[in-house]
Amino acid sequence: MEVSSKQKAVQPMEKLQKMLPAVLLIAISIVVTILNPIFLTWNNISNILMQYSGVAFIAIGAMLVLISGGIDFTSAEIMACGSVIGGLWYLHGGNNILLLILGCVGVGVAVGFINGVLIACLKFPPFIATLAMQSVVHGTMLFFAEGKIIQLSGATVEFLGKGRIANIPAAFLILIVFAALMQLVTKYTKLGTYTYALGGNEQALTYTGVNVKKYKILIYMTTGLCSALGTILITTRMAAIYSSVNSTLLLDGIAATVIGGTSITGGKGNVIGTVVGAMIIGVIGNSLILLNVSSNMHDVVKGSIIVFALLIDVLVNRQGNKD
Amino acid sequence: MKKVTALLLVGMMFLMAAACGGKSQTEPSKENNAAAPAETQEEDAEKNAEEAGGKKQIAFVCINMEGAFWVDMMRGGEVAAEDYGVDLVFKSGEGSLEKQISLIENLVVQGVDCIIVDPLDKQGIVPAINKAGEAGIPVITAGNEIETDYNVCTIYNDAYDVGCITDVMCKTIGESGKVACVVGAPGSAVSDARQKGFEDAVANYPNVEPFVLPAKWDATVAQQMVTDLLVAEPDLDGVICADAIGFQIVQAAEASNREDLLVTNFAGMTDNIPGVEDGTYLLDLLMGGARVGYWNVATAAQLANGADIPQKIYLPTSVVVSENTKEKLDEWGLTDKMTTCTPDEAMEILEGFSEEFGPDSYKVENYQPRS
Structure with a gap:
């Protein structure tokens, strides 16, 4: 309830923030197509x-923790560790892809669980806990x-990594299905509602008697799962x-998450924006x-767009506070 | 509840530490085990006497200890330490120049006999080298040309070798077409030398359009960049890798239905050499991680024992090509310009580093620059 009233107060800037990923994607695409x-x-x-x-999978995971007011620095390490452990099982298990998937998911969920316990039960700041x-x-x-x-x-590696259905990459189709699922989770499940509420006002949520610890751990586990699934697509x-x-x-x-409109202060963000954000990173x-620009500029352009997205976020928050 | 969770976590940490500790403790014992079968009581006594007299201490300060090439390098280094009868420790800079500097400072205090460093930054490491040098400890800068009064550079003929590879690629495509070179990160001495080698050589072929892709030593980035380039330049003829990432370029080519794309690999990893025979790669450059590691530690052992080594020595490299490609190189008159070997010969060289650079065969005159 609280979240929606806050949202009403900041409509014009917030609308811009919601539209920003799509506008950015279209604008960059038009400029590059002309060139x-x-x-x-x-x-x-x-x-x-x-x-x-x-x-995009990894970004959806990052989005969840950011919305809940946390952060997770372990995604790239989940990819490294999950793929290595899954890869070794794959080798020893006679090239069984299921073992690779199991290894990645196991590591992702386990790391997410430990992150969640450190943050929810031991009250470590998410920044420090996930860095450690x-x-x-x-x-x-x-x-x-x-x-x-x-x-x-x-064949499965080939399909997940490079396969196409009706000329659409299989990996992207899997992403669409997963994104739709996550959209449902964030909109219609308790986990989704409490994720937003945690980022909006954790104290208030605690007073309502919700088991905050449980949901925090679940959020970090879901984030770990997202990183693991992203790892499988990248690795294949x-x-x-x-x-x-x-x-x-x-x-x-x-x-991708921040460009996609997720607020770094928590409480705001959506799956579609995050997927578009990931594609903006790809388009850059x-x-x-395509334009034969030095790849050193890649970081400069990417960094500038993040700064721009953060600026919009700050402006939205400032207007929200005034109202 | 909080206490129980904390206890559980502490327990987990102990288990992890035990697992990791277990591994690090096994490493030195592995070395001991390798020598154990031949050891008699007399030899033990000799060994103790030697230890009392002091084996030469050599420290190898790496950038980090990850990646196949590094692990292979450490393997070679350990064999060299056994062959030369020196004590060797590896120290990881954990990707930080500051860490490398503080490691060297600590080693100076410990009074080791020689330090090998693979520096993160050519300029930034100089004061640390000077400090070691002033304390009478020689320093080897692996893979980097750095000029101080105290160091020996164990380097590669990078620019020359990449130039030769570029020649082979350009000749193979009939001196006309489009060729990309995937380098590391601009600013890195090794990457810059390889890029220069490519750019200088390709300039001799006016009908070849060059592209340089700095992939930051990251296989994922390399694959993405080449995939994108294949869209922008669908008629790209070949890709020269200045890092051992040929497999990723082949993946990019396959995903873009460009199985005909010519790819040259780099660094001569044993897993990649068979790819030259079966045509996956046009060629590879024989360096070899274990070989590089062995050569560096062998040089350090020589220095620690007071040998006179020139300021710059170069790792002997050769271009690994199939018999067919070798015949073509003969036709194009390129075989005089470069040392070549077949994949079978390459495998022998890669595994024979102990004979190639061992105490009986180490000769600085073999490690000259090419021009």
Whole structure:
């Protein structure tokens, strides 16, 4: 209830914030298409969808914790550790892809659970707790990996990584189904409602007698699950597992969420915006290659767009406070 | 409830620490075990005497200890330490220059006999090298050209080798077309040298359009960049990898239905060499992680024992090509310019580092620059 009354008070800026991801995506697309018409070919667009579906999964996870007023720095490490442990099971289990999936999901959910316990039960600040866990998960990955590169093969790997249905990347279709599911979860389940309420006013939620600890742990576990599912898509696309951390994944996941309209102060955000945010990150990287721009500019452009999205967020909050 | 949770977590931490501790404790014992079968009581006594007299202490300060190449390098280094009878410790800089500097400062205090460092930054590491040098400890800067009064650079013929690879690629595509080179990160000495080698060589082929893709040493980024480039330039003829990421480029090519894309691999990882034979890769560059590790520790052992080593020495490399490609190189007159070997020979060299750089065969005159 509280959330919706707050929302009414800040309508004009909030509308802009909600529209921002779509407006940004269209604006960037128009500019790039004018400069290089190849951008708008299905071949190119489907490549972006294929490449960034995994990032979108991770971004949806990051969105959940941000809405609840927390943060999670372990997503890239979940990818590294989950894929290494899943990859080793895959190797020992006679190239069984189910073992890879099990390994990734197991690590993701377990790390999410520990994050949740540290934050909800021991009251660690999410920033510190997940930063410390980042280190623990990284060390665990190195312990198991021993520098191996595991190559993956088989029809399922091929399908998840590079497959298409009616020329639409399978990874993107999986993302659509998952995003729809998460949209339902955030809108119509207790978990969703309490996630927003936690970010809006945790104290108030506690007074209503809700088991806040349980839901906080569940949120971090869901985030871990999202990171694990994203890991499966990224790993199968690469058809190889490296015992090193994907250098851009953590930033991309959080950036996609913020660009997608999730408030860094919690309480606001939506799945569609986050998926669009992930695709904006993809479009930026793609267009800089298409326009033959130095990849150093990639970080500058990505950073500037995050700053812009944060600025809108700050303005929305300021207007909300005034009202 | 809070107490129970805290206790559970502390328990978990102990278990993890025990697991990790268990591993680190097994490492030195592994070395001991390797030597154990031949050991008699007399040898034990000798060993103790030697330890009392002091084996030379060598420390290897890495950037981090992740990735297949690094782990392979450590393996080679450990073999060299056994062959040369020195004590070797690896220290991880954990990706931080400050950490590398403080590690070196601590090693100086400990009074080790030689320090090998793979520096994160060419300039930033200089004061630490000077500090070691002033304390009489020689320093090896692995893979980096750094000029101080106290260091030996164990480097690669990067620019020259990538130039040769570019020649092979350009000749293979008939000196006309589009070629991309995937490098590491601009600003990194190794990456910059490889990029320069590509750009200088490709300039000799006016009908070849070059593209440089800095993938930040990240296989995921490399695959994405090449996938995007294949959309922008669907008639791209070849990709030169300046890092061991050929497999990812082949994935990008397959996803774009460009199985005909020519790909050259790099660094000569044992897993990748068979790909040269079956045509997955046009060629690979034989370096080898274990080989690099062995060579560096062997050089450190020489320095620790007071040998005179020139300020710059170069790892002998060769281009791994199939018999067919080798014949073509002969036709194009490129075989005089570069050392080549077949995949089978490459595998022998990769595993024979102990003979190649062992105490009986280590010769600085073999480690000269190419031009």
